[in-house]
Amino acid sequence: MATYTITELAREFDITPRAIRFYEDQGLLNPTREGPSGRNRVYTARERTHLKLTLRGKRLGLSLSDIKSLxxxxxxxxxxxxxxxxxxxxxxxxxxxxxxxxxxxxVMLAEISAHEEESRRLLASDILRISDATP
Structure with missing residues (x-):
């Protein structure tokens, strides 16, 4: 069965090991532990798929709660x-x-457009008044 290290997954998905550990803390990933004191995380193909689902959900803009449900x-x-x-x-x-x-x-863009238009109108009227006042 294929396994992956945190570094391999981080490199493959172009994310940091810290992000992967965060997803683990959120319960989205559950790697096995090996080595002295269980320091080394080992990810199975299934955990790799969970990470892929998590990142896809993030791209869709889903909340971590929704991603966890999925x-x-x-x-x-x-x-x-x-x-x-x-x-x-x-x-x-x-x-x-x-x-x-x-x-x-x-709605916000329409309001900005209206403010821009009004500001331009006011600037144009001020410029006309200033140029009229100049001898």
Whole structure:
């Protein structure tokens, strides 16, 4: 069975060993320990997949809690239908949050445009007044 060190996984996924240890602390990874005093972490192909799922969830903008739920579903031999339905619910919640953020951003951009337009108008009127006052 293929195993990986923390350094190998960090290099493969272009993240730091510290990030991998953080995911371990969050319960997303569970490597075995070997060597003196169990200092060396050994990651199986399954743990590598958990890390890959974790990083994919991060790219999607999911919370660590949602990512942990997904990783836990992957760990359990439960019915795939239930897992997929749960995943769809997570994605639907995340989609709704992103759509709300997009709406908020569009409103803010419209407000910025209005302020820019007003500022330009005021600058233009001040420039005209100054140039009219110059003898």
């Amino acid at each position: 990783v836990d579903m992957y760990r359990s031999p439960k019915d795939t239908t239930v897992q997929l339905q749960s995943f769809l619910e997570v994605l639907a919640r995340h989609r709704a949050a992103l759509e709300q953020q997009r709406e908020d951003i569009e």
